[in-house]
Amino acid sequence: MSLLRTNDLIAGYGDFQALFGISLSIDEGEAVAIIGSNGAGKTTLLRTVSGLLRPRNPTDIEFDGSAIGSLEPEQIVARGIAMVPEGRRPFPSLNVEDNLRMGGYCRRTGPWTLQRVYRLFPMLAERRFAQSQTLSGGQQQMLAIGRALMTNPRLLLCDELSLGLAPIVIRDIYAAMPDIRAEGTTVLIVEQDINRALETSNRVYCVQKGKITLEGRPGDLTREQIKLAYFGI
Amino acid sequence: MYWINTIIQGALVGGLYALFATGLSLMFGVMRIINIAHGDFIVMSAYLAVVVVGLLGVDPLVSLAVVVPVMFGIGYALQRGLLNFTLGDDILRPLLVTFGLSVVIQNGLLELFSADSRRLQLPWLETASVRIGDQLAIGLMPATVFVVAVVVIAALELLLYWTDLGRAFRATADDSDTARLYGVNNRYIYAMATAIALSVMSIAGVLFGIRTIFDPTIGPARLLYAFEVVIIGGLGSLWGTLVGGVILGVAQALGAAFDPSWDTLAGHLVFLFVLLVRPHGLIPKTVGL
Amino acid sequence: MSDIPSYRIERSTGTSRLGFAILLVALVALLSLPGWAGRAEMRLLIEISYYLALAQVWNLLAGYAGLVSVGQQAYVGLGCYVFLAATAFLNVPPLPALLLTGFAVTMIAVPVAFVAFRLRGAHFAIGTWVIAEVLRLIFTLIRPFGQGTGMSLPISVVRAISENRTARELILYYFSVGLGVGSVVLVFFWLRSRQGLALAAVRDSEAAAGSIGINQQRTKLAVYLIAALIAGLVGALVILEKLRITPAAAFSVTDWSADVIFIVVIGGIGSIEGPIIGTLVFFVLRALLADYGAWYLITLGTIAIVVMLKAPRGLWGLIGEGHNVHLFPVQRRVRFDANRQPIRALGK
Numbered sequence: 001m002s003l004l005r006t007n008d009l010i011a012g013y014g015d016f017q018a019l020f021g022i023s024l025s026i027d028e029g030e031a032v033a034i035i036g037s038n039g040a041g042k043t044t045l046l047r048t049v050s051g052l053l054r055p056r057n058p059t060d061i062e063f064d065g066s067a068i069g070s071l072e073p074e075q076i077v078a079r080g081i082a083m084v085p086e087g088r089r090p091f092p093s094l095n096v097e098d099n100l101r102m103g104g105y106c107r108r109t110g111p112w113t114l115q116r117v118y119r120l121f122p123m124l125a126e127r128r129f130a131q132s133q134t135l136s137g138g139q140q141q142m143l144a145i146g147r148a149l150m151t152n153p154r155l156l157l158c159d160e161l162s163l164g165l166a167p168i169v170i171r172d173i174y175a176a177m178p179d180i181r182a183e184g185t186t187v188l189i190v191e192q193d194i195n196r197a198l199e200t201s202n203r204v205y206c207v208q209k210g211k212i213t214l215e216g217r218p219g220d221l222t223r224e225q226i227k228l229a230y231f232g233i
Numbered sequence: 234m235y236w237i238n239t240i241i242q243g244a245l246v247g248g249l250y251a252l253f254a255t256g257l258s259l260m261f262g263v264m265r266i267i268n269i270a271h272g273d274f275i276v277m278s279a280y281l282a283v284v285v286v287g288l289l290g291v292d293p294l295v296s297l298a299v300v301v302p303v304m305f306g307i308g309y310a311l312q313r314g315l316l317n318f319t320l321g322d323d324i325l326r327p328l329l330v331t332f333g334l335s336v337v338i339q340n341g342l343l344e345l346f347s348a349d350s351r352r353l354q355l356p357w358l359e360t361a362s363v364r365i366g367d368q369l370a371i372g373l374m375p376a377t378v379f380v381v382a383v384v385v386i387a388a389l390e391l392l393l394y395w396t397d398l399g400r401a402f403r404a405t406a407d408d409s410d411t412a413r414l415y416g417v418n419n420r421y422i423y424a425m426a427t428a429i430a431l432s433v434m435s436i437a438g439v440l441f442g443i444r445t446i447f448d449p450t451i452g453p454a455r456l457l458y459a460f461e462v463v464i465i466g467g468l469g470s471l472w473g474t475l476v477g478g479v480i481l482g483v484a485q486a487l488g489a490a491f492d493p494s495w496d497t498l499a500g501h502l503v504f505l506f507v508l509l510v511r512p513h514g515l516i517p518k519t520v521g522l
Numbered sequence: 523m524s525d526i527p528s529y530r531i532e533r534s535t536g537t538s539r540l541g542f543a544i545l546l547v548a549l550v551a552l553l554s555l556p557g558w559a560g561r562a563e564m565r566l567l568i569e570i571s572y573y574l575a576l577a578q579v580w581n582l583l584a585g586y587a588g589l590v591s592v593g594q595q596a597y598v599g600l601g602c603y604v605f606l607a608a609t610a611f612l613n614v615p616p617l618p619a620l621l622l623t624g625f626a627v628t629m630i631a632v633p634v635a636f637v638a639f640r641l642r643g644a645h646f647a648i649g650t651w652v653i654a655e656v657l658r659l660i661f662t663l664i665r666p667f668g669q670g671t672g673m674s675l676p677i678s679v680v681r682a683i684s685e686n687r688t689a690r691e692l693i694l695y696y697f698s699v700g701l702g703v704g705s706v707v708l709v710f711f712w713l714r715s716r717q718g719l720a721l722a723a724v725r726d727s728e729a730a731a732g733s734i735g736i737n738q739q740r741t742k743l744a745v746y747l748i749a750a751l752i753a754g755l756v757g758a759l760v761i762l763e764k765l766r767i768t769p770a771a772a773f774s775v776t777d778w779s780a781d782v783i784f785i786v787v788i789g790g791i792g793s794i795e796g797p798i799i800g801t802l803v804f805f806v807l808r809a810l811l812a813d814y815g816a817w818y819l820i821t822l823g824t825i826a827i828v829v830m831l832k833a834p835r836g837l838w839g840l841i842g843e844g845h846n847v848h849l850f851p852v853q854r855r856v857r858f859d860a861n862r863q864p865i866r867a868l869g870k
Contacts, residue, residue: 052410073413083414091407094400102404105397106416151415267644269592318831324643328590329787329830336780336823340816453775457655460648498659501652508640508649 003028003186004049004063004081004155010056011048018044019055020210026155031177031187033197036207037230042190043086045207046157049188050083051076063155077106082153086160088144090132097128099143103150110152111183117146120176138169145176155186162193174200194226208232236490238369243486244479245371248379249444251478252437253455254462255386256430258474261463263406263426266316266327270335272455274431277338278304278438279447280346282353293353293443300435308431312424320423335452342449353442378440382478385433386471392429393471402426454497461504552699556692564695568763570805571702572756576778577785577797578705579749582712585792587745590643592779593650596634596657597750599772600627601757603661606767609679611666616683620697620758627754628747635746639739651775658773672768675761683762698759705752709794712748753778787826790836799838 002025009022018041026032036042047053048061051073055061058069068076082103090099100114118125121142127135132143141161148156162170170193177200181187191197197204198218206214206229214221214229253275260266268274278300285296315334319327361373393399404412405422413419441447441455458481466477481500488499556564576594583589604626608619634653641649662670684690756778761767771777781804789800804822811818833840 050414052414072418073410074416074418077414077416085411085414089408089411091404091411093403093407098394098400098403101397102400102412102415102417105401147415261644267648269647315827315831323834325584325590325791326830326834328644328647329783330827332592332780332783333787333823333826333830337820337827340819340823343816344820453651457648457652460645461652464645492663494663498656498663501656501659504652505637505656509637 001065002026002062003030004188005061006045006049007060007062009045009048009060011044011053013044013053018210019048022207022210022212024205024212024215026186026188028154028186029181029184030203031181031189031201033189033191033201033204034207035191035194035197035204035226035230037192040207041210042207043159044210046083046086046159046188046190049076050081050157074106077151077153078108080108080152080154081157082148082151082155083157084141084144084148084159084161086163088137088140090135090140090143090147092131092133095129095131096124096135096143099132099147100124100150103147106151108152112149112152114150117149120149120179121146136169137165138173141165141169141173142176145173145180149180149185153185155188156180158187158189160190160192162191162196170196194230206230234369239486239490240483241369241371242375243483245375245379245482246486247475247477247479247482248375248382249437249440249478250458250462250481251382251466251475252378252385252433252440253459254466254474254478255389255471256434256437257456257459258463258469258471259389259426259430259433262469263402264316264320264423266320266331267460268316268334268430269328269331269456270338270452271331271434271459272457273335273338273342273452274304274307275434275438275441275455276447276449276452277342278435279353279442280342280351280449281435282439282442283346283351286353293355293439294358297436297439300439301432304431304435305428308428309424311431312427313420316427317420317423335456339449339452346449348448348450350446350448351442352446353439355443359443374444378444381436381440382475385436386475389429389433389471398422398425458500461500465504465507549703552703553696556695561691564691565763566805568695568698568759570801571698572759573782573785573804574702574797574801575705575752575756576782577789577801578709578794579752580782581786581791581794581797582709582745583749584786585796586713587742589742589746590647591650591746591749592647592775592783593638593652593654594749594753594782595773595775595778596650596654597627597631597753598757598760598778599654599657599661599769600630601754602761602767602772603667603757604754605758605761606667606673606675609682610673610676616679616762620755623758624751624755627757628751631747631750632743634750635743639742651779654773654775654779658769661769661772667769670769672766672771674766680765694759694762698763701752701755701759706794706798708748708752713794784822784826786836788829788836790838792835793838796836796838800836803837 005025006022009019010017011019022041022045024032024034034042034045044053048055048069051068051071055069059067061067061069063076063079063081068079068081071079091102094102097114100117103112104114118128123139124142124146127139132140135143145158145161161173165173174196177187187200189197189200198221201218204214204216204218204221205212206226208229209232213232214225253272256274257268257271260268260271281300281303282293282296285291285299286293289296289299315330316327319330355374358374358377362370363373363376364370391399393402401412401417401422402425404415405417405419409417409419412422462474462477462481464477465480466473466475480503484503485496485500489496491499552567555567576598580591580594583591601623605619605623608614608622609616614622638646638649638653661667667673680690683693757772760772764771785800785804786797787800788803789798790796807822808818811821829836
């Protein structure tokens with residue numbers, strides 16, 4: 001049984017429909033990437049899974065066998081889905097440690113404690129009492145990931161980790177992925193950086209204009225196929 | 234010496250004003266609501282104390298043991314049952330709903346208690362004073378109120394910075410959607426914020442009722458003072474409200490020294506001056522609480 | 523192919539023409555009232571008229587410009603006292619004094635706006651309230667105006683309006699009705715003008731409005747000044763009617779803000795019809811509950827709360843908007859002649 005499954009998922013913002021029937025599934029322990037250009041619907045998909053958006057049919061999203069479409073975000077994180085939001089979104093008036101502790105607010109138990117997160121990202125430990133806004137983009141991204149890990153999720157949703165970051169920084173961030181997966185966390189990565197996505201994942205979905213246009217293992221897909229699915233040309 | 238006495242008296246009153254303002258600051262910080270009925274809840278607490286004192290025959294200070302929990306509950310119910318439904322982009326809704334609430338409370342109190350002025354009696358504290366040196370006398374009541382204000386603000390700061398609930402308040406104030414992603418139930422957090430705000434206001438209300446005579450209609454004036462303190466002291470800073478309270482208290486005291494009926498006006502003028510010069514108050518914080 | 527078909531801007535609807543007819547009848551009744559009703563009815567209609575005027579401009583402020591003011595009483599009070607000063611101290615004849623009052627109050631509103639506009643939203647609301655309180659306190663303390671006990675309009679001024687009491691009452695009546703009806707007309711034409719379209723744009727989205735060059739500060743200032751002007755004229759009429767005023771009454775937040783706010787909220791924010799309905803409902807409620815003291819206000823407050831929660835567009839919103847009814851056609855529809863289909867509605 002899949003950990004996460006969506007059946008013909010339809011969602012949008014008021015009158016504006018963004019997802020036109022997305023069906024995907026993710027098994028426990030996998031690392032799945034979703035690629036697509038701007039406005040394809042990737043972030044909408046994550047927001048719908050995490051509960052910030054309501055799908056048209058609540059039964060279209062299943063986590064661990066139960067429908068979660070009508071749940072509030074705070075209930076969904078309690079079930080074990082955590083999101084690293086697009087743009088990081090650290091809490092500006094909280095310092096680094098307080099931001100991480102917010103991850104622990106939902107009181108799920110597991111391997112991710114403050115100390116464990118600091119071991120993963122030693123830089124955060126060095127700046128534990130710094131105001132989160134004073135961190136660089138890459139450091140804020142690590143903070144956002146650490147905060148999400150503190151919820152001890154079974155499924156980690158990562159929205160555009162590489163957005164606005166230099167290649168070296170992106171490399172450092174993705175270097176943490178193996179550790180995260182080693183603790184048993186399933187990972188769903190949304191990325192515009194195709195290479196990163198292909199390198200990091202077991203399987204890839206490509207989304208264009210709210211529909212899935214390609215699915216497969218990175219090794220099995222050709223450049224041409226991906227370009228076609230991504231851009232639609 | 235007369236002037237030093239005046240300034241000290243004013244500064245101590247500032248403690249009470251800071252208590253008025255703290256509740257307003259908390260509600261605005263977490264929910265961006267300005268509760269127009271703010272002052273009326275303060276007066277309601279004083280009347281509640283009157284009832285408790287009448288029923289149980291206790292000291293007004295002891296009545297706090299009943300008044301504070303009751304106002305905590307009222308605050309929680311108010312937010313959960315009414316104000317949570319006014320939140321959103323439209324500022325008119327919470328503003329006008331709390332405006333209606335203000336009118337309802339004032340007139341409700343009028344019906345229940347009549348327009349007669351009242352006062353909570355605490356003879357031994359009201360008139361006691363401490364002499365410092367030859368010429369300086371500090372009233373024990375104002376000093377107590379100031380100390381209470383400092384203790385309450387310190388306790389709130391502790392709550393905000395050292396507890397999970399406080400962190401949740403600050404996170405929700407910053408970004409309520411992202412806070413939900415980490416397990417924060419907004420409706421509950423807002424209700425707790427209002428509950429705590431009303432608890433602080435109830436302490437202020439009882440102390441106020443001991444200090445001054447009150448009637449159902451004086452709520453709005455307390456709202457204006459609380460608002461002025463928040464603006465003078467800086468939006469989003471609890472210690473700032475203490476500073477703001479002191480400044481307002483001193484301004485009023487100096488105004489009164491000039492001419493007794495000038496106290497409120499002097500306070501208003503200082504507020505307008507700060508507004509002109511520093512629209513973000515004196516101790517501004519960038520975001521959140 | 524990109525020919526733009528010829529189009530015209532259409533405003534009125536079938537219902538609005540019917541509405542106009544009804545209003546015309548009401549207007550005739552109002553103007554002829556002194557002929558068939560008594561002095562009590564005239565006094566009531568004077569009061570209704572100035573509440574209508576205050577409601578129309580408060581609606582313009584809050585419903586269209588996003589400026590929720592709890593400080594309009596500042597200008598009503600100033601209107602009273604400026605008129606008093608002009609006639610009693612400067613011996614200006616009544617009619618010029620009225621014009622002077624309007625002008626002076628509007629001028630005073632400019633620096634006040636400068637201070638008040640530093641605040642936004644709920645802060646602006648309370649800031650305007652504080653400013654009104656400052657004025658109330660100043661007039662309570664200044665000696666020439668009788669301080670707290672107030673001041674009367676000198677008999678000489680009263681006589682200058684007319685020696686005959688009936689004539690005075692008629693003059694006051696027509697001025698008040700003129701102000702009330704005039705406010706409705708003023709708001710109607712303002713909203714139909716380019717200024718009004720700018721206002722609707724600002725109300726809908728300040729950022730978008732700014733990006734197409736609408737100066738929202740100027741638009742808001744203009745609305746604020748109009749509101750001050752009308753409130754000032756109301757103040758002058760109040761002292762003409764009551765003949766004696768105290769600072770507490772002149773600057774009363776209950777009379778000139780709370781009641782007006784209830785009128786607009788219950789009647790319906792954001793439409794011209796709303797304040798008209800609200801004023802009527804308010805006076806009916808007042809008449810019905812007059813004997814019940816505090817319960818009257820408790821009821822009013824509760825109705826306002828319920829309306830804001832359940833029907834934010836007020837009574838008019840419940841009746842009218844559901845069926846796209848507009849008595850006052852301020853919306854604009856672009857009608858393409860080719861196929862007679864309305865394409866979109868702009869502003870409202």
